Amino acid sequence: MPERRDIEWTTEDEVMFYDTDVGGVVHNLAYLRMIERCRTKLAARIGFDLPGMAATQVYPVVVRTEIDYRMPARLGDLITTRGWIDEWGRARFWCRFEMRREGTGDLFITCRQALAVVQMPEGKIVRLPRDVEGLTP
Amino acid sequence: MPERRDIEWTTEDEVMFYDTDVGGVVHNLAYLRMIERCRTKLAARIGFDLPGMAATQVYPVVVRTEIDYRMPARLGDLITTRGWIDEWGRARFWCRFEMRREGTGDLFITCRQALAVVQMPEGKIVRLPRDVEGLTP
Amino acid sequence: MPERRDIEWTTEDEVMFYDTDVGGVVHNLAYLRMIERCRTKLAARIGFDLPGMAATQVYPVVVRTEIDYRMPARLGDLITTRGWIDEWGRARFWCRFEMRREGTGDLFITCRQALAVVQMPEGKIVRLPRDVEGLTP
Amino acid sequence: MPERRDIEWTTEDEVMFYDTDVGGVVHNLAYLRMIERCRTKLAARIGFDLPGMAATQVYPVVVRTEIDYRMPARLGDLITTRGWIDEWGRARFWCRFEMRREGTGDLFITCRQALAVVQMPEGKIVRLPRDVEGLTP
Numbered sequence: 436m437p438e439r440r441d442i443e444w445t446t447e448d449e450v451m452f453y454d455t456d457v458g459g460v461v462h463n464l465a466y467l468r469m470i471e472r473c474r475t476k477l478a479a480r481i482g483f484d485l486p487g488m489a490a491t492q493v494y495p496v497v498v499r500t501e502i503d504y505r506m507p508a509r510l511g512d513l514i515t516t517r518g519w520i521d522e523w524g525r526a527r528f529w530c531r532f533e534m535r536r537e538g539t540g541d542l543f544i545t546c547r548q549a550l551a552v553v554q555m556p557e558g559k560i561v562r563l564p565r566d567v568e569g570l571t572p
Numbered sequence: 573m574p575e576r577r578d579i580e581w582t583t584e585d586e587v588m589f590y591d592t593d594v595g596g597v598v599h600n601l602a603y604l605r606m607i608e609r610c611r612t613k614l615a616a617r618i619g620f621d622l623p624g625m626a627a628t629q630v631y632p633v634v635v636r637t638e639i640d641y642r643m644p645a646r647l648g649d650l651i652t653t654r655g656w657i658d659e660w661g662r663a664r665f666w667c668r669f670e671m672r673r674e675g676t677g678d679l680f681i682t683c684r685q686a687l688a689v690v691q692m693p694e695g696k697i698v699r700l701p702r703d704v705e706g707l708t709p
Numbered sequence: 710m711p712e713r714r715d716i717e718w719t720t721e722d723e724v725m726f727y728d729t730d731v732g733g734v735v736h737n738l739a740y741l742r743m744i745e746r747c748r749t750k751l752a753a754r755i756g757f758d759l760p761g762m763a764a765t766q767v768y769p770v771v772v773r774t775e776i777d778y779r780m781p782a783r784l785g786d787l788i789t790t791r792g793w794i795d796e797w798g799r800a801r802f803w804c805r806f807e808m809r810r811e812g813t814g815d816l817f818i819t820c821r822q823a824l825a826v827v828q829m830p831e832g833k834i835v836r837l838p839r840d841v842e843g844l845t846p
Numbered sequence: 847m848p849e850r851r852d853i854e855w856t857t858e859d860e861v862m863f864y865d866t867d868v869g870g871v872v873h874n875l876a877y878l879r880m881i882e883r884c885r886t887k888l889a890a891r892i893g894f895d896l897p898g899m900a901a902t903q904v905y906p907v908v909v910r911t912e913i914d915y916r917m918p919a920r921l922g923d924l925i926t927t928r929g930w931i932d933e934w935g936r937a938r939f940w941c942r943f944e945m946r947r948e949g950t951g952d953l954f955i956t957c958r959q960a961l962a963v964v965q966m967p968e969g970k971i972v973r974l975p976r977d978v979e980g981l982t983p
Contacts, residue, residue, distance in 0.1 A: 450896070451883055453738060455731035457626065457784050459693040462727055463634045464608075467601055472862055485861070485922030489594065497600045500639050507633075507695060510731050511896030556596040558644060587759070588746055590873055594866035594921050601864060609725055622724070622785030647868050648759030731900065733967040737908045738878055745875070763868065771874045774913050781907075781969060830870040832918060 443519035444477040450512045460507035473518040495550040502546040513537035580656035581614040587649045597644035610655040632687040639683040650674035717793035718751040724786045734781035747792040769824040776820040787811035854930035855888040871918035884929040906961040913957040924948035
């Protein structure tokens, strides 16, 4: 199936000491923090910007993550994280992410996350709109 | 398929401020940090103890995570994380985890992680032993 | 000046991979996360328990931290964090912390934190009570 | 005493969910992670670049942090962290940091950190060079 990359975003990170562990490579949690920043910018593109969400308390929450660790990144590596919206359903949507070394393009990570939109603090799930600007059917 | 819980471990965490976010609930990364502690103790039961790993630089690394966020935990909740070894292959093994509220047993999280054993810092994958004490075939 | 250790608390942590960095030792932020857990339990002893704070939104916030990194802890070390209330003023109070290797007693960290009590989300500072049970004048 | 800002660096951060806690504001640890990125770039300016450090295992480590939390930042805030080298001794040097809201200039944080240069993994302290390019006496 061809992937839909109508709405996408790219972020960059330079691997810092706090991203690494004693194994000499980036810790598995650090990639997910980097992905969250990409996902947050991606969500802003479909109407969920941070100040707006802080005000309304309606925002997308991760309900499932699948992540594959393919090659380890190291201190000082420049990581490019590209995220795009992959599927758009009634109650949830899926994002995909690829993390690569800038320059060589070596693939560190592939990841897929399902998100639901909830009204906090109740946690009530909100129905997704059918049409999102920029997302072709 | 019946799950194999021959080798399992349980850890407990009390939800702290640093585990939460402005949404009023535990942040999705915090559960994975709690799971890592459980997984580390579980790995020690099959021979991968922390001081030993620090010396040999041979240790299990996560190669895939699948995690489902079922219900959010909140500040002060007591979380019980139970982990067990689910499948044991030649090059990788799978662990499963359940995170529940202590007392009520409410299910917050289910998670599955595949691990490979590597020699660091080269990252060379090490063949798994066929027989692990305590793991019945 | 003799220190007041009327109200104190001790927590324990085993150093995990996520606590370390590529330098081979515990990362400077990880100690502060461990200290926060000790401080939170200490605060509960003077009436600021987590469920209560989540309900009232009145809680102590750190307004200043001073921390000295004296010796690095490593993967698998067992760290004992002892915290106590050191000074009690009108608008703020000070806690002190010592982090040592269990067994040998080697001193990793000394730390001092000033806390104010605030009403969130406004951030309004609340006057401290003069008498706290267990804290002798 | 006039401060020396011969060598300085500025980084920017947008406050993400993982930076916040249930109190509705940025968690005290998150500022220190942002400061570390600024400090790392600042260190690169005096010869401690990340790939070089990963190779030689000689790098600056924080030996003391003093941080004042003056006003809380919130989700979506843009934070400018400015760091500069303040004092240069034989065995340690001090950096200073200010974190402000972009645009308004509101002051969130002031911080001071002492660093020593060590050879890892032994942790042996290395004498500082007397002359650092760009740092006027």
